[in-house]
Amino acid sequence: MSHDRMSILDETGYVVLDPYDGVVDPSEWLSLDYVDWKSSGDTRFAPLASANGDIECNAFWHFDPPRPDKDGVWIDSQAAKAPTLVERVKEVDARVGRCRIIELQPNSYADALYNSHLDDNNRRNPDGEGWVVRSFMQLTDNPHSYMILREDIDDPSTETRISLPAGAQLIVDSERMWHSVWHVDDKPRYCLINSFESGPALEKWLFERSPVTRIDSPVLDPRFAREAEAEAHERRAARTAFYGYDPSRVYSEA
Ligand SMILES: [Fe+2]
Numbered sequence: 001m002s003h004d005r006m007s008i009l010d011e012t013g014y015v016v017l018d019p020y021d022g023v024v025d026p027s028e029w030l031s032l033d034y035v036d037w038k039s040s041g042d043t044r045f046a047p048l049a050s051a052n053g054d055i056e057c058n059a060f061w062h063f064d065p066p067r068p069d070k071d072g073v074w075i076d077s078q079a080a081k082a083p084t085l086v087e088r089v090k091e092v093d094a095r096v097g098r099c100r101i102i103e104l105q106p107n108s109y110a111d112a113l114y115n116s117h118l119d120d121n122n123r124r125n126p127d128g129e130g131w132v133v134r135s136f137m138q139l140t141d142n143p144h145s146y147m148i149l150r151e152d153i154d155d156p157s158t159e160t161r162i163s164l165p166a167g168a169q170l171i172v173d174s175e176r177m178w179h180s181v182w183h184v185d186d187k188p189r190y191c192l193i194n195s196f197e198s199g200p201a202l203e204k205w206l207f208e209r210s211p212v213t214r215i216d217s218p219v220l221d222p223r224f225a226r227e228a229e230a231e232a233h234e235r236r237a238a239r240t241a242f243y244g245y246d247p248s249r250v251y252s253e254a
Pocket residue numbers: 117118119174179252254
């Protein structure tokens with residue numbers, strides 16, 4: 001299959017942008033209807049756009065007819081509560097698939113490594129159309145929490161840790177990059193996540209926001225990192241033994 005991809009993602013699979021420069025009232029994410037949807041830890045999701053405009057999180061290929069992760073239908077009751085967030089997604093002028101707020105409870109670095117997974121964004125994406133990538137916009141101010149990206153989940157040297165202060169914005173090829181969040185706080189983390197189709201509109205929007213394709217990760221204490229790595233490997237191995245396969249290697253719908 002060949003899809004139109006954005007060359008800016010070729011090297012590292014992610015791009016960090018200028019922070020969002022608007023103001024979002026927390027009621028835009030706190031007043032939404034959330035559904036239990038386990039992904040990358042103890043999570044709930046509030047969908048803003050879904051396959052048919054219902055408050056649910058299923059991937060679009062589950063519906064009849066099955067569709068790629070594009071042309072999500074805005075959910076009126078949710079969008080009415082989050083006009084700024086909807087506007088932020090629409091301003092890009094690219095095709096939008098799943099769009100939702102994630103609520104993540106605090107966790108550990110080992111939890112994040114355990115939860116890391118690949119998304120399934122391009123199932124049924126027609127040949128010749130734009131590759132679907134993920135946009136993340138951090139809502140709560142969590143500068144000591146990190147998006148953990150790895151090219152190879154089993155190789156810590158491929159890891160990038162991206163700090164998540166309020167307004168942090170990044171685009172990730174989340175079908176290529178293993179990802180999860182290490183959330184250090186005593187309250188949940190909220191983030192706006194949506195699928196975008198790669199193409200000139202998204203590329204233009206990126207280039208207007210000082211895109212950076214490689215950032216220096218904050219240093220971790222080597223012993224702490226080794227211990228977390230070992231714990232995560234042990235737990236991942238136990239999960240693989242339990243299921244008979246590694247579920248995080250089967251593309252996730254999250
Ligand atoms: Fe994901």
